[in-house]
Amino acid sequence: MQYLPHTSEDISSMLQVVRVDNLDGLFCTVPEDCRLKGDLNLPEALTEWELNDHMEALSGSMAVSPEYKVFMGAGSYEHFIPASTSYVLGRSEFVTSYTPYQPEMSQGTLQAIYEYQTLAARLLGMEVATASHYDGATALAESLLMAIRITRRKKVAISSLIHPLYRHVVKTYFEPTGYEVIELGYLKNGVTDPAGLDEMDDLAAVAVQSPNFFGCIEHLRAIGEKAHDKEALFITSFTEALAYGLLKNPGSQGADIVCGEGQSLGIPRSFGGPALGMLASKKKYMRSLPGRLVGQTKDLDGKRGFVLTLATREQHIRREKATSNICTNNSLCALAAAMYMASVGCSGIRELARLNRDKAEYLKKGLREAGFAITFDSPTFNEFVVEFPAGFEATYGHLLKKKIVPGLSLPPYYPELANHYLLCVTETRTKDDMDALVREVT
Amino acid sequence: MKESLGATGLILNEPLLWEKGKKGRCGFSLPRRDVESFPLDQELTGEGPDFPDLSELDVVRHYTRLSQWNFGVDTGMYPLGSCTMKYSPKTNERQASLPGFAGAHPLLPASLSQGALKMMFELEQFLAEITGMDAITLQPAAGAHGELAGMLLIHAYHKKKGTHRSKIIVPDTAHGTNPASVALCGYRPLPVTSNEQGILSVEAIAEVMDEDTAGIMVTNPNTLGLFEENIQEIAEIVHAKGGLVYCDGANMNAIMGIVQMGKIGVDVMHLNLHKTFSTPHGGGGPGSGPVCVKNELEPFLPVPRVVRENGRYILAENYPESVGRVAAFHGSFGVTIKAYSYIRTMGSKNLKRASELAVLNANYIKESLKGTLHLPYDRPCMHECVFSDEHQKAHKVTTLDMAKRLMDYGFHPPTVYFPLVVHGAIMVEPTETESKEEIDQFIEAFRAIANEAKEIPDMLHDAPQKCKVRRLDEVAAARKPCLAG
Numbered sequence: 001m002q003y004l005p006h007t008s009e010d011i012s013s014m015l016q017v018v019r020v021d022n023l024d025g026l027f028c029t030v031p032e033d034c035r036l037k038g039d040l041n042l043p044e045a046l047t048e049w050e051l052n053d054h055m056e057a058l059s060g061s062m063a064v065s066p067e068y069k070v071f072m073g074a075g076s077y078e079h080f081i082p083a084s085t086s087y088v089l090g091r092s093e094f095v096t097s098y099t100p101y102q103p104e105m106s107q108g109t110l111q112a113i114y115e116y117q118t119l120a121a122r123l124l125g126m127e128v129a130t131a132s133h134y135d136g137a138t139a140l141a142e143s144l145l146m147a148i149r150i151t152r153r154k155k156v157a158i159s160s161l162i163h164p165l166y167r168h169v170v171k172t173y174f175e176p177t178g179y180e181v182i183e184l185g186y187l188k189n190g191v192t193d194p195a196g197l198d199e200m201d202d203l204a205a206v207a208v209q210s211p212n213f214f215g216c217i218e219h220l221r222a223i224g225e226k227a228h229d230k231e232a233l234f235i236t237s238f239t240e241a242l243a244y245g246l247l248k249n250p251g252s253q254g255a256d257i258v259c260g261e262g263q264s265l266g267i268p269r270s271f272g273g274p275a276l277g278m279l280a281s282k283k284k285y286m287r288s289l290p291g292r293l294v295g296q297t298k299d300l301d302g303k304r305g306f307v308l309t310l311a312t313r314e315q316h317i318r319r320e321k322a323t324s325n326i327c328t329n330n331s332l333c334a335l336a337a338a339m340y341m342a343s344v345g346c347s348g349i350r351e352l353a354r355l356n357r358d359k360a361e362y363l364k365k366g367l368r369e370a371g372f373a374i375t376f377d378s379p380t381f382n383e384f385v386v387e388f389p390a391g392f393e394a395t396y397g398h399l400l401k402k403k404i405v406p407g408l409s410l411p412p413y414y415p416e417l418a419n420h421y422l423l424c425v426t427e428t429r430t431k432d433d434m435d436a437l438v439r440e441v442t
Numbered sequence: 443m444k445e446s447l448g449a450t451g452l453i454l455n456e457p458l459l460w461e462k463g464k465k466g467r468c469g470f471s472l473p474r475r476d477v478e479s480f481p482l483d484q485e486l487t488g489e490g491p492d493f494p495d496l497s498e499l500d501v502v503r504h505y506t507r508l509s510q511w512n513f514g515v516d517t518g519m520y521p522l523g524s525c526t527m528k529y530s531p532k533t534n535e536r537q538a539s540l541p542g543f544a545g546a547h548p549l550l551p552a553s554l555s556q557g558a559l560k561m562m563f564e565l566e567q568f569l570a571e572i573t574g575m576d577a578i579t580l581q582p583a584a585g586a587h588g589e590l591a592g593m594l595l596i597h598a599y600h601k602k603k604g605t606h607r608s609k610i611i612v613p614d615t616a617h618g619t620n621p622a623s624v625a626l627c628g629y630r631p632l633p634v635t636s637n638e639q640g641i642l643s644v645e646a647i648a649e650v651m652d653e654d655t656a657g658i659m660v661t662n663p664n665t666l667g668l669f670e671e672n673i674q675e676i677a678e679i680v681h682a683k684g685g686l687v688y689c690d691g692a693n694m695n696a697i698m699g700i701v702q703m704g705k706i707g708v709d710v711m712h713l714n715l716h717k718t719f720s721t722p723h724g725g726g727g728p729g730s731g732p733v734c735v736k737n738e739l740e741p742f743l744p745v746p747r748v749v750r751e752n753g754r755y756i757l758a759e760n761y762p763e764s765v766g767r768v769a770a771f772h773g774s775f776g777v778t779i780k781a782y783s784y785i786r787t788m789g790s791k792n793l794k795r796a797s798e799l800a801v802l803n804a805n806y807i808k809e810s811l812k813g814t815l816h817l818p819y820d821r822p823c824m825h826e827c828v829f830s831d832e833h834q835k836a837h838k839v840t841t842l843d844m845a846k847r848l849m850d851y852g853f854h855p856p857t858v859y860f861p862l863v864v865h866g867a868i869m870v871e872p873t874e875t876e877s878k879e880e881i882d883q884f885i886e887a888f889r890a891i892a893n894e895a896k897e898i899p900d901m902l903h904d905a906p907q908k909c910k911v912r913r914l915d916e917v918a919a920a921r922k923p924c925l926a927g
Contacts, residue, residue, distance in 0.1 A: 001792045003529055003720075005877035006799055014878060018805045020822075023798040026805060027700055029669045029822050034706045040699050041571055045789025048533050055783065058561055059542030063554035075770055076548050082470055084498050088505040090535070096514030098525050099726040101857075103916075104909040105849050108512030109725035112505070115459045118926040123491040128925045131726065134583035137770035165770045172744070172766030173590075176597040176628045217486055248488035261770070270538075271558050272548025272771025273583065274728030286923060292726065296927070297919035305911040309919040315586070315622035316860070320631050325622035328584040328716065332724030339505060342459050343469035345495040351472055354479070361480035379486060400554065408549055431476040 001045075063405065069433045070405040071363075073383045073424025074213070075136065075163050075239040076272060077264045080428060085266045085339045094335060099292075099328065103307045104299075110306035113294045113331060116338035123244050123341065124258040125251025126280035131292040132334040133277025133326065136261025137169035140207065140237050142290040142324055143259040143279060144170060147205035147233040148179055149323065150288050155180040156205045157232075159192040161212035163239050164413040184208075190216040190376025190385065194223045203232035209260075210236060210250070211243050213413075214422065215360075215383030216376055224254030233257060241265050241278065241337075243381045245344075245353030257281045266340025267333050276333040287313060290324030352427060356382040359434070360425040366438040367423075375420060383424045385410065388441065390419055399440055406437060447518060447852025447883065450908045456507040458927055463496040470498075511910040512725070513854050519880050521807075523826045523857035523869025524617070524665055526695050526717035528800075533787070534720065534780035543779055548771035552756045558775065559755035563748045565782045566732075572785075572793070573691065573711060574702025575734035579743045581773040585692055588712030588731030589623035589659075591744060594765040595710055595735060596656050596686050597627055598742040602763065605684070607656035613642055614863050615664035617690050629656060636863065640666040640819040644675045651679050657686035662703070663693040665861040665869070666819055667804060667826035669701075677707025686710060691734075694718045695873070696801055696825035699794030703734075710735045715774075719781035730777040744768050799874035800825040803881060807870055810885045814892045818864050826871035830864050839895040839902050841866040846913065847894065847905035851887035 006014075011023070020026055027035070046054060063070070065078060089095075093108060100106030100113075113131050120129035133139040144156050158167060160183045167183070174181055182200065185193045192208050206227035210218035220236060227234040236250040238260030244250075250258045262276035263269065281289060287310065295309035315322040344352060360382040368374050373387040386407070388395070399406050407423035414420070425434065496504075514520070520527035538544065546558055566578040582588035593610070600607050610624045612631040621631040632650060637643045641664065651658070658680050662670040670676070677687045689703050689711035695718040703711050715721050716729035723729070735743065745764045746757035788796065801824055808817065808827035816832035831841040845855035845868070857869040872881055894901050906912065 001788070001795070003531055003788075003875055004792065004795060004799060005875065006802075010878040011799075011802065014802055014806045017809050018802070019809070020805075023802065026798065026801045026822065027669075027697075029671060029824075030697070030701060031671055031674070034674065034701050036574075036700060036702050036705070040790040040793065042568055042785065042790040042793070045792060046786050048787065051533060051537065051783055051787055054786070055537040055540060055779075058557035059537075059540035061555075061557035062542035062546045063550055064542055064545035064547075068554070070547055070550075072547050072549060074549060078545070078547070080471075080473060082498070084469065084502050086539075088502055088509070091506065091509035092516035093509040093512035093514045094505075094725055095535075095722045096516045096520075096527075096530055097512050097725045098520065098522055098527055098723045098854075101522070102845070102849070102855055103914050104846065104906050104911055105513040105854060106511075106725070107910045108508040108510065111456075111458070111511070112508050113726075114925075114927070118458075118460070119491070119493060121926045122493065125488075134587060134728075135770050138583070138587075138768070163770065165767060168767045169770060172594065172768055173626075175765065176594065178628070244488070245490060246482075246488070247486055249491070252488065268539075268544040268776070269547055270544050270776035271546040271555070272773075272775055273769065274730075274774040274776050275770070286925065293923070293925055295919040296924040297915045299911040299914050301912055303911055305914045307914050307916050307919050309916070309923055309925075312920070316618035318622075319618070320621040320625035322622040322625075325586045325590060325619050325626050326584070327586045327619050328714075328723070328727040328729040330583070330724075330728045331726030333728055335725070338459075339501060341491075341493055342496055342501050342504070343498065344493070345463075345468050345470070346490050346493040347466070347495060348468045348470045348472060349493060350490040352470075355473060355475055357482065358475075358477050358480050362477040365480075379483060400551065405547070405550065405554070427473040434477075 068403045068405060071407050071423045071437060072405050074408045074422055075261060076269045077240060077426055078428045079264050079426055081266050082343055085336060085343060089336050089339060100308060107305060110294050112335050112338060114296060114306050116334045117294060119338055119341045120278055121280050124280045125249030126258055127283040128286050129280035130289055131294055132329040132331055133279055133291055134330060135273060135275035135277045136239055137166040139259035139277035139279045140166050141170045141173040143235050143257045144205055144207060146288050146290060147235060150285060151204040151233060153202050153204035155203055157182045157184055157197060157200060157203055158207040159184045159209060161186050161192055161214060162209040162237055163213050189378045190214045191218050191378050192223060194226050197226050203230050205233045205235050207235040207237055209238060211240060211381040214376055214385045215380035216378035217247060220250060220253035240381060242353050242356060245349035246357060262337045265337035267336050274330055274333055276330055276337055288323060291326045292329055355427050359429060360384060363425050363434045366434060370438050370442045382426055383422060385420050385422055387420050392419055395441060402440060404437055404440060448850045448908050453510055453910055454507050456504060459504060460494040460927060462500055463494040465495050467495040467497045469496050469501045518852055519876055519884055520854040521856050521870045521872050522854060523871040526871060526873060528720055528873035529875035530720050530722035534783040537783045538776045538779040556755055559748050561779060561782055563750060563755055565778055568785045569713060569732055569734060572698055573734045574704030576737045577740040577743060578732050578734050580732045580778050581744045581769050582731040582733055583769055583774050584727060584729035585712060585714040585731040586619040586623055587768060588733045589619055590626055591733045591768045592688050592710045592712055593623055593627035595739050595742045598765050599739055600656055607654050609655045611650060611655060611658040613660060615666055615861055616659060616661045617665060617692055620659050620690060640668045641670050642672055642676060644672050647676045648679050651683050651685060653683055655685050657688055659688040659690060661690040663696050663824040666828050667823040669824055674706050692717055693825060696797055698797040699790060700797055704736060710739055715777055715781040720784045721777045721780040728774045728777055730774040796874045803872040803874060803876060807872055807881060807885060811888055814889050826869055828864050829868040831866040834895045837895045837899045839899050841868050843902035844891050847891050847902045848887060849906040850908045853884055853887060
């Protein structure tokens with residue numbers, strides 16, 4: 001076995017030093033009745049070459065680009081990833097290191113995460129961003145808990161147009177806590193209805209996603225003002241980070257905490273994970289942030305350097321009073337996002353975001369002209385909702401056979417939206433792909 | 443000793459990203475615009491983020507230089523106790539980046555994602571076999587996330603029984619995340635001290651376990667690197683009062699093929715795929731923390747679950763007693779592929795051998811260094827051993843000084859000042875993938891450092907000398923935080 005370096009000679013000389021007769025003797029502190037009798041029942045070991053064949057067969061059965069044209073977003077987006085990003089991200093000094101507990105030996109990771117925090121804060125229009133969370137959903141749950149800690153209130157209001165699976169995660173995190181989650185309904189034009197807020201008191205936070213699950217751009221400023229009137233924190237969430245290359249950032253719209261999914265920033269979809277939970281806030285809430293933070297400092301010679309900081313918030317010091325239990329986060333995904341943001345740059349991200357929006361508009365126009373209803377008339381970014389005729393399931397199945405995945409069926413998430421589908425177009429779909437989709441559904 | 447590994451190569455300086463570049467550059471090949479532009483209300487658009495504009499080479503050099511200021515397992519021995527920095531096989535990286543896996547959308551219909559679902563289903567079976575548990579969820583994204591999921595399961599279990607319990611027993615030799623995970627679930631951690639042998643005594647648990655206690659969270663092998671010998675009797679006591687036994691399985695790498703936790707009284711445990719199953723740690727994640735349960739907890743597992751029906755795999759949601767979801771999609775799928783590949787290439791025999799050699803390496807270091815460093819618990823250890831700086835106190839040299847000096851010798855320091863039960867702890871976990879020669883060199887380095895502590899202690903106070911930076915002012919960093927540039 002190529003990963004195990006010990007020769008039998010090594011083993012016997014080491015056993016001698018330990019003064020044990022054989023390898024089995026090393027486990028003398030494990031009581032006999034705790035020991036497994038016999039071998040584990042696992043498949044026979046594969047060689048590296050057999051593994052290649054086996055995994056290629058599994059991978060080959062998956063519906064992916066370029067063979068399949070997938071018009072599905074809903075929190076996971078297909079974007080081009082430059083080879084340079086994947087290549088430098090694969091540097092094993094980054095990949096095979098641990099959390100940077102020893103800063104003198106981890107300045108690469110630390111400076112890179114500090115830069116990520118900075119670029120993330122700039123993208124979202126906030127003052128500070130954490131080093132990363134697991135995904136957009138857990139970042140939202142942690143943001144809501146953070147607001148509860150800050151305000152010492154026990155109730156939050158969240159938009160029903162926040163990604164349904166994110167809301168499910170929030171519900172799961174909140175179940176044993178006794179904190180209350182109230183959902184805000186939505187209006188005919190596909191944005192959150194904030195009217196319900198007028199009746200609510202003692203809210204810790206109001207949370208809204210923009211662009212929302214239907215792809216519609218929310219009136220963040222107006223909802224934020226309502227939240228602040230109630231002395232609640234205003235949390236904005238997102239699933240498509242690229243949108244802020246074009247749209248006004250949430251910080252400029254009054255957000256106190258911004259959280260969401262950074263997968264669009266150079267991270268492969270990988271069947272949903274690993275992903276990148278992004279979380280940023282105003283500086284005044286910095287000491288209530290969950291998760292790791294990297295800060296700038298100086299070494300003994302006065303040279304600039306970076307360290308993990310504000311650790312007194314964290315579980316290894318504060319134990320049960322910590323702001324979160326998060327320890328291992330998604331550092332390498334944050335690094336990918338930083339590399340990606342540095343590569344596209346200011347003008348690049350704007351043009352790329354614009355292209356996403358325009359392509360989605362092109363498909364929207366094509367479907368509308370083909371006679372399908374575009375359900376919500378609010379402006380959208382790169383996703384939108386279409387109503388197909390009753391019985392579209394058959395067409396959907398037919399399209400799958402033609403290697404087109406025409407969006408996500410909405411009724412499992414919004415039962416009132418029978419025959420409605422959420423479609424997504426990014427820069428990876430060509431005009432021909434879109435024309436073909438319109439042709440096939442008509 | 444042989445020539446030391448530690449040397450100063452040509453390490454280049456590199457500014458911050460935004461101190462480089464020039465407006466108008468771009469490091470990205472902008473995709474072709476094949477559609478017209480559509481108007482968008484000016485009210486909605488912003489200025490665009492203030493990112494630096496860099497060329498592709500600017501970006502590549504930046505990160506290449508930064509990477510050279512870092513130390514990874516591929517650079518050298520990284521004996522960080524409890525973190526299990528074993529070698530991450532390269533073939534596993536290859537498998538995870540196969541286009542069918544890396545490019546897959548998580549909400550694809552099951553008919554179009556059989557390969558991913560089959561891999562998940564089989565990995566769950568393998569993990570069940572290795573742990574002796576009955577059912578698995580791969581959804582938790584890291585160990586602490588698994589702990590939270592496990593606590594949610596315990597909470598749901600008691601709730602279904604119609605009882606509310608307020609406490610969880612957490613021994614002083616448990617992992618640092620345990621109390622925080624307990625608290626997130628609304629429980630109060632009840633600390634219990636280990637005995638003079640460094641393990642839990644049956645009496646200590648019997649004394650505190652009552653009907654208001656939901657269960658115990660025990661790290662086994664514990665953070666002193668010792669097997670909790672009384673685990674079966676402890677489990678009996680906890681079960682007799684209606685509680686559940688949670689095992690933090692972060693140290694499972696010591697006992698693969700030796701102990702199946704499900705057979706010795708454990709009801710729920712998490713694994714760290716980024717430790718035991720060789721997936722790389724990425725400088726702080728992504729990890730993966732599957733949770734394994736016995737049958738009585740299966741109904742509460744997160745959804746969706748991967749199920750096999752008539753030879754096909756589907757994602758099933760219909761589990762009314764489920765705690766819900768702990769992640770938006772299926773957790774760290776890309777990480778689970780690497781663990782799957784590892785298990786498939788190791789097989790039963792080599793997994794057991796890996797545990798045996800991890801334990802051999804740790805005991806070899808313990809025996810070789812116990813004269814040099816103080817060994818507070820002198821008994822056979824599992825995969826890691828814990829020393830302290832007791833012998834060096836006379837020379838005013840601390841654990842931290844020795845840890846920093848190790849860097850100059852070309853080794854990553856062990857975990858220091860943890861576990862808390864040992865004052866000035868030095869927790870060494872070599873893992874099975876380090877050869878005897880590497881380990882001998884590490885032992886020699888530590889002996890040389892102990893000599894320096896006696897003879898030239900200032901050398902240690904000033905360490906490290908060969909890293910990119912010297913010791914950093916962590917107090918200033920926390921007092922006046924600068925978290926963004």
